[in-house]
Amino acid sequence: xxxxxxxxxxxxxHGVQPGLxxxxxSLHRFRKNRLAVLSCWVLxxxxxxxxxxxxxxxxxxxxxxxxxxxxxxxxxxxGTDDLGRDHLIRSLExxxxxxxxxxxxxxxxxxxxxxxxxxxxxxxxxxxNWMMRAVDILLSVPFMxxxxxxxxxxxxxxxxxxxxxxxxxxxxxxxxxxxxxVSLRSREFIEAAKAGGMTPWQIILxxxxxxxxxxxxxxxxxxxxxxxxxxxxxxxxxxxxxAPAASWGTLVNDGAGRIESDLRLLLLPGSMLAAVLxxxxxxxxxxxxxxxxNER
Amino acid sequence: MFQYVVRRxxxxxPTLFVLAAITFFMMRVAPGDPFSGNRRLTPEVLANLRRxxxxxLPLWEQFWRYIWGVLHFDFGPSIKNRDYSVSELIGIGFPxxxxxxxxxxxxxxxxxxxxxxxxxxxxNTSVDYSVGAIAxxxxxxxxxxxxPVAQSYFGLHLRWLPISGWGDSWTYRILPVxxxxxxxxxxxxxxxxxxxxxxxxxxxxxxxxxxxxGERRTILRHALxxxxxxxxAYLGPATAITITGSIVVEQIFSIPGIGRYFVDAxxxxxxxxxxxxxxxxxxxxxxxxxxxxxxxxxxxxxxxYE
Numbered sequence: 001x002x003x004x005x006x007x008x009x010x011x012x013x014h015g016v017q018p019g020l021x022x023x024x025x026s027l028h029r030f031r032k033n034r035l036a037v038l039s040c041w042v043l044x045x046x047x048x049x050x051x052x053x054x055x056x057x058x059x060x061x062x063x064x065x066x067x068x069x070x071x072x073x074x075x076x077x078x079g080t081d082d083l084g085r086d087h088l089i090r091s092l093e094x095x096x097x098x099x100x101x102x103x104x105x106x107x108x109x110x111x112x113x114x115x116x117x118x119x120x121x122x123x124x125x126x127x128x129n130w131m132m133r134a135v136d137i138l139l140s141v142p143f144m145x146x147x148x149x150x151x152x153x154x155x156x157x158x159x160x161x162x163x164x165x166x167x168x169x170x171x172x173x174x175x176x177x178x179x180x181x182v183s184l185r186s187r188e189f190i191e192a193a194k195a196g197g198m199t200p201w202q203i204i205l206x207x208x209x210x211x212x213x214x215x216x217x218x219x220x221x222x223x224x225x226x227x228x229x230x231x232x233x234x235x236x237x238x239x240x241x242x243a244p245a246a247s248w249g250t251l252v253n254d255g256a257g258r259i260e261s262d263l264r265l266l267l268l269p270g271s272m273l274a275a276v277l278x279x280x281x282x283x284x285x286x287x288x289x290x291x292x293x294n295e296r
Numbered sequence: 297m298f299q300y301v302v303r304r305x306x307x308x309x310p311t312l313f314v315l316a317a318i319t320f321f322m323m324r325v326a327p328g329d330p331f332s333g334n335r336r337l338t339p340e341v342l343a344n345l346r347r348x349x350x351x352x353l354p355l356w357e358q359f360w361r362y363i364w365g366v367l368h369f370d371f372g373p374s375i376k377n378r379d380y381s382v383s384e385l386i387g388i389g390f391p392x393x394x395x396x397x398x399x400x401x402x403x404x405x406x407x408x409x410x411x412x413x414x415x416x417x418x419x420n421t422s423v424d425y426s427v428g429a430i431a432x433x434x435x436x437x438x439x440x441x442x443x444p445v446a447q448s449y450f451g452l453h454l455r456w457l458p459i460s461g462w463g464d465s466w467t468y469r470i471l472p473v474x475x476x477x478x479x480x481x482x483x484x485x486x487x488x489x490x491x492x493x494x495x496x497x498x499x500x501x502x503x504x505x506x507x508x509x510g511e512r513r514t515i516l517r518h519a520l521x522x523x524x525x526x527x528x529a530y531l532g533p534a535t536a537i538t539i540t541g542s543i544v545v546e547q548i549f550s551i552p553g554i555g556r557y558f559v560d561a562x563x564x565x566x567x568x569x570x571x572x573x574x575x576x577x578x579x580x581x582x583x584x585x586x587x588x589x590x591x592x593x594x595x596x597x598x599x600x601y602e
Contacts, residue, residue, distance in 0.1 A: 140308075141315045142581045144540040145558070145574050152562045153322035229438060236440040236544060237559050249440075256444035256548065263448055270441040277436040
């Protein structure tokens with residue numbers, strides 16, 4: 001990051017002490033955005049609850065307590081469904097699937113897109129031309145159709161859901177990463193690396209890709225959001241996560257079918273999903289304000 | 297201009313071809329076919345059925361036959377809906393889908409633009425913050441959560457509107473249209489607010505004010521035209537979002553459109569119907585993108601048709 005020397009004076013305007021690298025300065029700006037920081041905390045709490053909660057609480061069905069009502073001081077604070085499964089635990093378990101897929105999917109998509117974009121941007125010429133033309137064609141295809149088809153085609157399992165989501169969502173960050181690679185290509189440190197005898201592949205992986213992370217980081221939280229939204233969309237339609245496993249999407253779908261008898265089934269997973277999406281939206285906005293040079 | 301339209305239309309052909317190829321081969325990757333779930337069929341009947349739908353031919357030949365059919369506007373018969381061709385099914389369902397979709401886009405544009413202007417003109421006041429809050433709700437709460445909640449509140453609890461279904465009365469339209477419009481209301485109001493704030497700072501708006509034009513006329517006559525550009529550029533993505541959303545909304549509210557066909561057909565492996573709906577909606581999205589670029593060029597002299 002230190003190659004991107006900061007202009008004297010620009011950082012002081014924003015109350016950041018001079019001498020910080022642009023990355024640290026951006027991080028500093030992000031920390032000043034209270035809404036975004038609060039969202040980070042809320043998100044962290046929800047993530048912890050989803051991953052640790054089901055380990056601490058009994059997850060077996062409680063056959064003596066089917067369709068229990070909401071009673072905050074009982075063994076099942078949010079009640080149970082007609083099969084005796086605790087609503088809260090089920091929502092937390094659903095969240096584990098949704099969040100796990102969201103974060104892991106985003107990491108994989110970012111890795112693929114950075115390597116792809118860096119390769120296209122650094123090599124340039126006809127390689128770049130063809131690689132980006134392929135991306136353009138895939139981008140103009142309505143992506144939800146693609147996700148549904150890939151998911152159904154690969155056999156409606158969690159793995160195929162993951163593959164479908166990653167295949168369709170790495171495209172936009174790849175375009176961004178390529179743009180960054182093109183602007184890095186002619187910099188002195190790349191010249192130095194070439195002169196030092198590094199192969200193009202080494203340069204792409206060790207110099208171009210790491211220096212694109214700064215640009216991609218804004219997009220990555222949006223990616224988590226999109227993956228969680230896509231997954232729950234598919235699960236809602238019955239072609240995502242398959243029973244007996246649950247995600248927020250399948251739980252919302254179960255709840256939507258029973259709004260006449262029990263609204264909790266819809267509201268508990270629905271509001272947890274909405275809370276996570278709220279947080280990710282505010283974090284994305286915060287990251288964009290802090291990291292995107294055009295918005296400063 | 298004419299050249300540009302022709303070139304873009306020709307340019308969409310490879311995209312549609314790739315879409316057709318992906319759809320076709322993705323559907324065939326998975327083991328099984330439309331009839332494999334049916335245990336009552338004897339092997340002879342099964343073989344006859346497969347032959348009738350050309351499923352016994354090599355994959356490449358099936359693909360070329362399909363493309364050849366599409367070039368003659370023949371999308372083949374639906375496998376699960378007996379006696380219906382794919383074109384007939386789309387013809388039956390599409391008017392309803394179009395009605396919901398068009399209303400949703402129109403409502404989203406009007407409400408979104410109005411909210412965006414209100415937010416920009418009353419910047420950093422309670423009006424602005426409420427607009428921001430509405431936009432955040434639209435962005436963060438998925439329509440498959442909003443839809444059932446609205447159903448249960450306005451349909452079951454207050455009994456103001458029908459819970460689901462599709463009748464002649466306009467009351468059936470309100471909930472699906474508003475649900476479908478919500479994400480686009482959010483996006484459009486954010487875009488509109490941002491561009492309006494920028495436009496109000498430009499020199500030509502300052503000139504309009506300086507020559508003594510009233511605030512109303514300055515905004516409606518001068519600022520609005522420039523501020524609408526990003527919203528117009530958003531028309532293409534908005535169409536894609538509306539089509540995607542209609543798949544869920546049609547399911548939630550039991551609306552007899554074609555969004556529901558797609559999911560059912562994909563699960564039942566009704567190959568021709570999946571192909572037909574994908575290509576149909578794919579062309580609509582591509583066409584919307586083309587239209588967006590043309591309109592943008594007409595509104596903004598800086599955009600050139602290269």
